[in-house]
Amino acid sequence: MxxxxxxxxxxxxxxxxxxxxxxxxxxxxxxxxxxxxxxxxxxxxxxxxxxxxxxxxxxxxxxxxxxxxxxxxxxxxxxxxxxxxxxxxxxxxxxxxxxxxxxxxxxxxxxxxxxxxxxxxxxxxxxxxxxxxxxxxxxxxxxxxxxxxxxxxxxxxxxxxxxxxxxxxxxxxxxxxxxxxxxxxxxxxxxxxxxxxxxxxxxxxxxxxxxxxxxxxxxxxxxxxxxxxxxxxxxxxxxxxxxxxxxxxxxxxxxxxxxxxxxxxxxxDGEGSTKIVTITVKGTKTKKDAEKATRVIANSQLVKTSLYGQDPNWGRIASSVGASMIAGLDPDKMEIILDGVTFYNGKRIDVPAKKKAKVYKNKYVDIVVDVKAGKEEYSMFTCDLTKRYVEINAHYTT
Amino acid sequence: MxxxxxxxxxxxxxxxxxxxxxxxxxxxxxxxxxxxxxxxxxxxxxxxxxxxxxxxxxxxxxxxxxxxxxxxxxxxxxxxxxxxxxxxxxxxxxxxxxxxxxxxxxxxxxxxxxxxxxxxxxxxxxxxxxxxxxxxxxxxxxxxxxxxxxxxxxxxxxxxxxxxxxxxxxxxxxxxxxxxxxxxxxxxxxxxxxxxxxxxxxxxxxxxxxxxxxxxxxxxxxxxxxxxxxxxxxxxxxxxxxxxxxxxxxxxxxxxxxxxxxxxxxxxDGEGSTKIVTITVKGTKTKKDAEKATRVIANSQLVKTSLYGQDPNWGRIASSVGASMIAGLDPDKMEIILDGVTFYNGKRIDVPAKKKAKVYKNKYVDIVVDVKAGKEEYSMFTCDLTKRYVEINAHYTT
Structure with missing residues (x-):
């Protein structure tokens, strides 16, 4: 109501x-x-x-x-x-x-x-x-x-x-x-x-x-x-x-x-979406860098499809951060936390199966990347990319 | 062979x-x-x-x-x-x-x-x-x-x-x-x-x-x-x-x-693709502008899904060109040609149904945008966005 x-x-x-x-x-x-x-x-x-x-x-x-x-x-x-x-x-x-x-x-x-x-x-x-x-x-x-x-x-x-x-x-x-x-x-x-x-x-x-x-x-x-x-x-x-x-x-x-x-x-209400995702990039040198990296993650079709598949594929997130070309990025220092679970911290963390099974499972998903190069951060909301999205938009009009 | x-x-x-x-x-x-x-x-x-x-x-x-x-x-x-x-x-x-x-x-x-x-x-x-x-x-x-x-x-x-x-x-x-x-x-x-x-x-x-x-x-x-x-x-x-x-x-x-x-x-071989698309933006002031606009079109999920749906939705292409923020763009001069058929030339062209029915139907699709602001151009290849793409990438790994 x-x-x-x-x-x-x-x-x-x-x-x-x-x-x-x-x-x-x-x-x-x-x-x-x-x-x-x-x-x-x-x-x-x-x-x-x-x-x-x-x-x-x-x-x-x-x-x-x-x-x-x-x-x-x-x-x-x-x-x-x-x-x-x-x-x-x-x-x-x-x-x-x-x-x-x-x-x-x-x-x-x-x-x-x-x-x-x-x-x-x-x-x-x-x-x-x-x-x-x-x-x-x-x-x-x-x-x-x-x-x-x-x-x-x-x-x-x-x-x-x-x-x-x-x-x-x-x-x-x-x-x-x-x-x-x-x-x-x-x-x-x-x-x-x-x-x-x-x-x-x-x-x-x-x-x-x-x-x-x-x-x-x-x-x-x-x-x-x-x-x-x-x-x-x-x-x-x-x-x-x-x-x-x-x-x-x-x-x-x-x-x-x-x-x-x-x-x-x-x-x-994102077309066909099944997940509501908050993406935060923190620890950047500038606010602009944080925003840039956040937007590249939020727009990656590969990240978005992995959310739909409930597959915590942190590698695609790491690659997106790299592709954003932000200053001071050192992959050996970066940390990637999905739904509160650290999957990467300079190196891959071996997450126990039981813990891993809960990640990306709820409707609300939380992605945090800590670049550890500064003190700025940026957050945005996005949703996943689903088969339904393709259906809706393949025949919208004309 | x-x-x-x-x-x-x-x-x-x-x-x-x-x-x-x-x-x-x-x-x-x-x-x-x-x-x-x-x-x-x-x-x-x-x-x-x-x-x-x-x-x-x-x-x-x-x-x-x-x-x-x-x-x-x-x-x-x-x-x-x-x-x-x-x-x-x-x-x-x-x-x-x-x-x-x-x-x-x-x-x-x-x-x-x-x-x-x-x-x-x-x-x-x-x-x-x-x-x-x-x-x-x-x-x-x-x-x-x-x-x-x-x-x-x-x-x-x-x-x-x-x-x-x-x-x-x-x-x-x-x-x-x-x-x-x-x-x-x-x-x-x-x-x-x-x-x-x-x-x-x-x-x-x-x-x-x-x-x-x-x-x-x-x-x-x-x-x-x-x-x-x-x-x-x-x-x-x-x-x-x-x-x-x-x-x-x-x-x-x-x-x-x-x-x-x-x-x-x-x-x-694009994951799940059904269309091979050549996108050309011409008539821009600089080569860089032509490339920028071409890439925005090529990366638009909405354009890519309309290709999959065989729906010549030129409005999404026009919007992509506008979003690319290139210099000298005047929507009242721009021309959009899909598979050889002009759909927009400063204003919408009423394409006969018979002609329209052939557009986006073949495996090879040709998108041309003429900005009419200069003499530079750029072309690139891309493919469509399909339900199969989402399937492939939702569960690729981990």
């Missing part, structure tokens, strides 16, 4: 427009009072039209009232028509809500390179506006409307006490194809009734995103459509949160809980 | 020592007259002991008479004992052949982190020496002895006319796990009776390796054991081949044919 409640002043809706066969495929977020907003977007050079447009709108900094999101079609590689369609989505939404065009963000996820079915979208938007609600069922409708290959909705709420005022945060996201994180589309919407200044909001999203969504992704978020939007409408009535204060830290902890949970949900 | 004949003055052998259950697992190359030698090795920071030792031996530049190779055990992450064992293999081989320890190279491939079964190896080497032969069956024995997950031997011979003299080149290699090329171990032995100076030999191996084995690999050869060794024993009696001459170019063309064929054989 997911605990669901929207922060004050927010309403959402989600429905089936007809782009998908039967499932919900379009959703709306609305706050009557303008929100301070921050966003994190894909670094991919091929950006979908709605990504480019939303970045432009956020830059104008006129406050955000709404976000219109569709699944089923990414509106990417759609040329000039794609931008016309994205703008049309913003325009109709702003018209129906009676807010400005610079107060509405737009997101799309789904297949690349197909013209948007604007007829269905145009017909749906007024209905989305009519069904806006703060109720749990509406949140579930919205959460469902943004899904693609996800098995289930991903929602996390938390309340934080800021100087005696209860501040609510809710996060809703989609994303499942994280086995090869570079390519996965991830959308996340974080809504809060906190009263927080722009500078603090931008900073807190950047910082928490780094250790959550970015820690399940390679080289930043590299799909064409990845978007994280954080909206704060100040309805909680707390004193303005500024950077460098106790209140900032409190808000950040709360936000961190939400983002961490959603990031783990995405990994857990 | 593979055409097999050894260049003059070379003998080889291969046998079952007992490290593998029944298959051949140790082999020997021998030339009575000392060879000029060149090598290309893995860039991985975790290098197997035999790689380090062979690099040291080649540096001494005292000429090479023999190479001893075992499969079943990579002798990697084996600490000081690993180096002792590699040296022992060289020492016993040199003793049995009555040549110097600096005239013998050693290679290993197989599982990482296990102590070598030296008893079996020590017993096998004299038998390998006794069975050395220039005959076809011996070449097949040697080729079999170096295999791990390969489906079959990989051998290519060619003869080149250098100033009226017939020069022979044979290449024998192993390597199959090229679906994720960073991690695949590849061993290749190229033997020739050419008379060629050291400088020319080193240069010609570097140049031909770049467009063959390196074009099926990511970021150089990143397994712990990758080794390519080229030996020339001058028995053909041709005039000394030097760099910058017509003879150099002739020898290079011949060598290129051998290496290209072996590289393609490795891709064709």
């Amino acid at each position: 997911i605990k669901i409640s929207l922060p004050k002043g927010f309403k959402v809706s989600g429905m089936h427009s007809g782009m998908k066969k039967t499932k919900k495929d379009i959703g709306l977020i609305f706050s009557q009072s303008k929100c301070v907003a921050a966003g994190v977007f894909t670094q991919n050079k091929v950006k979908a039209a709605p990504v480019i447009l939303t970045q432009q709108i956020l830059k104008k900094n006129e406050g955000i009232n709404a976000v219109i999101v569709n699944s089923a079609n990414a509106n990417c590689c759609t040329g000039k028509q794609g931008m016309i369609d994205a703008k049309k989505m913003v325009q109709i939404t702003s018209d129906c809500l009676n807010v400005g065009m610079n107060n509405v963000c737009v997101c799309s996820t789904g297949i690349i390179g197909h013209k948007m079915d604007m007829e269905k979208i145009i017909a749906a938007i007024p209905q989305l506006v009519d069904t806006l609600s703060y109720k749990k069922e509406a949140v579930l409708d919205f959460a469902r409307s943004i899904l693609t290959t996800d098995k289930d909705v991903k929602i996390k709420t938390i309340s934080v006490n800021i100087c005696g005022k209860k501040v609510m945060i809710i996060g809703v996201c989609k994303g499942a194809g994280m086995v090869h994180p570079k390519m996965a589309t991830m959308l996340a919407y974080i809504l809060t009734d906190a009263n927080i200044e722009q500078k603090a909001l931008t900073k807190v999203l950047k910082e928490t995103n780094e250790v959550s969504f970015n820690a399940i992704s390679v080289d930043g978020d590299m799909s064409t459509n990845d978007t994280v939007i954080l909206l704060a409408n100040a309805q909680a009535g707390n004193e303005l949160i500024k950077t460098g204060t106790k209140e900032y830290d409190e808000f950040k902890s709360g936000l961190n809980v939400v983002l961490q949970k959603l990031a783990q949900d995405i990994v857990e | 593979i055409k097999i004949s050894l260049p003059k003055g070379f003998k080889v052998s291969g046998m079952h020592s007992g490290m593998k259950k029944t298959k051949k697992d140790i082999g020997l190359i021998f030339s009575q007259s000392k060879c000029v030698a060149a090598g290309v090795f893995t860039q991985n920071k975790v290098k197997a002991a035999p790689v380090i030792l062979t690099q040291q031996i080649l540096k001494k530049n005292e000429g090479i008479n023999a190479v001893i190779v075992n499969s079943a055990n990579a002798n990697c992450c084996t600490g000081k004992q690993g180096m002792i064992d590699a040296k022992k293999m060289v020492q016993i081989t040199s003793d049995c052949l009555n040549v110097g320890m600096n005239n013998v190279c050693v290679c290993s491939t197989g599982i990482i982190g296990h102590k070598m079964d030296m008893e079996k190896i020590i017993a096998a080497i004299p038998q390998l020496v006794d069975t050395l032969s220039y005959k076809k069956e011996a070449v097949l024995d040697f080729a079999r002895s170096i295999l791990t997950t390969d489906k079959d031997v990989k051998i290519k011979t060619i003869s080149v006319n250098i100033c009226g003299k017939k020069v022979m080149i044979i290449g024998v290699c192993k390597g199959a796990g090229m679906v994720h090329p960073k991690m695949a171990t590849m061993l290749a032995y190229i033997l020739t009776d050419a008379n060629i100076e050291q400088k020319a030999l080193t240069k010609v191996l570097k140049e031909t390796n770049e467009v063959s084995f390196n074009a099926i690999s990511v970021d150089g050869d990143m397994s712990t054991n990758d080794t390519v060794i080229l030996l020339a024993n001058a028995q053909a009696g041709n005039e000394l081949i030097k760099t910058g001459t017509k003879e150099y170019d002739e020898f290079k063309s011949g060598l290129n044919v051998v290496l290209q064929k072996l590289a393609q054989d490795i891709v064709e």
